[in-house]
Amino acid sequence: MAEHASVGIMFWILAIVVVVSGFLVVSLRNIFHCALFLMLCLTAVAGIFITLDAEFLAVAQVLIYVGAVSVLMIFAIMLTRDLADKQIPQTNKHAMLAFLGCTAFVLGIILVLSGTDMWRWAKTPLPVENVMTIGKLLMTKYVLPFEVISILLVAAMIGAIVLARKEKA
């Protein structure tokens, strides 16, 4: 598993960006700033995907999350504008308890992972032609999930239109 040293450096930079911006997403008061930090966090996750040799997924992440989902979020914030007021507290009274619970969760994961080495490590590297392989798999092995996901997306789109349209007078 001879990786270039720069991949490791990139991983650490991106990991710090992901964690810091992710924490800002859940802790900032201004919901609009939260949406912008969500975009930064998702872009950094796309970078993490690149360090893991998943180029197609990284591009899809930028297109779908940063391009579509975040804009949708900002739309929703704009349409519910008076909620973005700074005076309204954005968190409820469970914050301390939730923080303790999540910290315990992270510590538990670190504890378990540091004591575990029972996976069968990959001997063969991933296929070099990432996009080509994904395209072939989508059309052969995973064709049924692909079609199901298409139907799901159409259903979600129609459902969103039906839900969000104005009632006829």
Added chain:
Amino acid sequence: MQYYLILAGILFAIGLFGVITRRNTVGILMSLELMFNAANINFVAFNKYVITGDLAGQMFAIFIVAVAAAEATIGLAIVLLIYRNWRGIDTDNYSIMKW
């Protein structure tokens, strides 16, 4: 490999924290996106470092991204509907599902 899993765990915990503590429904949806991304990092990391044979982990991550997009669409439509009916999207305000 462990570092990727720990990063995903931290991101998941941050998302969980946001889901529990946010009062704004859009904030909850954003925290959910963080949790989806933590799961995706795990899938792709396992795909690279543990024997799979093909790109199964990346395929799953792509399907998760698509499902998350559908979920965000429906979620934000529901948020708009709630906002129109209640004039607010604070989770404390609408507890009509609770008996």
